Amino acid sequence: MLTGYHVAVIGGDARQIEIIRRLNEWGVQVYLAGFDQLNGSFTEATELEFDSDQVERLDAVILPVSGTDENGCVDGVFTNRSIPLKEEWLSRTPENCMVFTGITNEALTQIVHKSKRSLIPLMNRDDVAIYNSIPTVEGTIMMAIQHTDFTIHGSHVLLLGLGRVGMSLARSFDQLGAEVTVAVHSSKDAARAYEMGMTPLDIETLPLHDLTFDLVLNTVPASVVDASIIKKLPTHALILDIASKPGGTDFRYAEKRGIKSILVPGLPGIVAPKTAGRIIANVISQQLLRSNRKVDD
Known part of the structure; x- marks a missing residue:
């Protein structure tokens, strides 16, 4: 369904586990950051290296529902570190790369705007x-x-x-x-x-x-x-x-x-993270397909 797409999942909670699982099922090449405590549970995924050419292949970056903090850093329950969302590496992604978040704030909005990429706050969507x-x-x-x-x-x-x-x-x-x-x-x-x-x-x-x-x-x-x-x-x-x-x-x-x-x-992520993650994954897949990207690899 999404074979040939490259997606980075950065930080998050149990909802991201279901998102990663669905992306793997759909044939997406998934890159992970902020999941070091899972001890390699997702063997089909690759650790995201921000200084490598992996960044130049990304069709989407998926952030937690909470987005970033006021300093533009991403946190998650599966890591002990904060991951800065930097304009420098985000600008190296393809021009059509979309940044998905649940909610946004001034820091996140500014970083994505300066990178000239598309920011999609999913919780603003009616569906x-x-x-x-x-x-x-x-x-x-x-x-x-x-x-x-x-x-x-x-x-x-x-x-x-x-x-x-x-x-x-x-x-x-x-x-x-x-x-x-x-x-x-x-x-x-x-x-x-x-x-x-x-x-x-x-x-x-x-x-x-x-x-x-x-x-x-x-x-x-x-x-x-x-x-x-x-x-x-x-x-x-x-x-x-x-x-x-x-x-x-x-x-x-x-x-x-x-x-x-x-x-x-954030009750969905507390009481039904699998369902909540599936909802987010389905909407992201629809957005990727609507981007009409030509799969050539």
């Missing part, structure tokens, strides 16, 4: 986010069960945000028998929540309402679950913040109030 919402929902349900002493059925749930993940969360908790209230910004999302049989609220007016919720699920990557909301929650409430770091909850104030609040970004 990846919607596929990922499946393990995200399962992980959220798991966390809710583990950290409460009541059933989801019959509980009162406040969901902030009705985006790609929020839609799946709303539907699933409703089907489990919860009374779901959805806090949204737009009238369109309010109409959708109403159509789904849930109670819509304007997120800006939340502090004006009686917030006697058992569960608060936040998907908004902004400061939305602040003191004005937390102080109106019952002490038995559980806040699960699913938004990307640093989340949208005032965790310090929640602790002060005695309310349990947990930041749980």
Whole structure:
């Protein structure tokens, strides 16, 4: 399927293991960096040497879902070292080389831009986010069960945000028998929540309402679950913040109030890394095939 392609996988977690496995199955020549603790588990892969001509063959570079840190370095759970993503070697890749990441930051964006290569933040894509919402929902349900002493059925749930993940969360908790209230910004999302049989609220007016919720699920990557909301929650409430770091909850104030609040970004990689890795691998393969590269080796 992808015979003749050359792809480097740099750092990451258990999701990358499934990505590497799939790439090997598809006939890709895989180069690895940041997997030294696996002790050669992938015999068909080659260690990436940044100073060699391997770099000049790469059709794609796959980074972890978390991308790089603020210094442009890549970390992983299978290595004790950080790997710098340098403009010098990235510029030596072919012009059509694509850099895949889950999310990006200023450092990563600048490095890839200066290298004149294409950066593809996968978590910005609708298809990846919607596929990922499946393990995200399962992980959220798991966390809710583990950290409460009541059933989801019959509980009162406040969901902030009705985006790609929020839609799946709303539907699933409703089907489990919860009374779901959805806090949204737009009238369109309010109409959708109403159509789904849930109670819509304007997120800006939340502090004006009686917030006697058992569960608060936040998907908004902004400061939305602040003191004005937390102080109106019952002490038995559980806040699960699913938004990307640093989340949208005032965790310090929640602790002060005695309310349990947990930041749980990246749930797919925690509860179902094999599925999450397969999702990423499939999207990357589609992107490579659409690049219409002529295989000549």
